Amino acid sequence: MADNLSPLCSAQTFRELDPPPVPGITSRSQIDCEGFDYFGAPRLAEFVFLNDELAMVWVLVESGDIPNLEASMTALHGEADVQSMDVDLHTNANAGVRRDVPEALFYAETIEPLIRMQAGG
16 A cells, blocks of 8 residues: 555655554554645645554644535535534545544545444434
8 A cells, every 4th residue: 555655645654553442453554644635735644554454544634624625525425414523424425524633534434333433423
């Protein structure tokens, strides 16, 4: 995956992390991709792998980007079907917007229950 991301990143860092305390998840690693072009600017994108499979991508944005990002997600995917104070999820697209830490989220269908639980939905 690092080779595939190489043209999209100005720099990469690979990290092995402790797996979350979730049954069935035995490993967690992450590729941090600096300079990832998203929403009109170079960003930090975090590609998270659980059990050696890509599970989610977090793309950090500026807090001022959140209203436009939310509007874009709604235009593309309809109203968020899981909403909390900090996160809106568009489960039909496996995508979301996080406000407490300004980020866009894209996740694998296999971890949707975990994402819903963390979002409070």
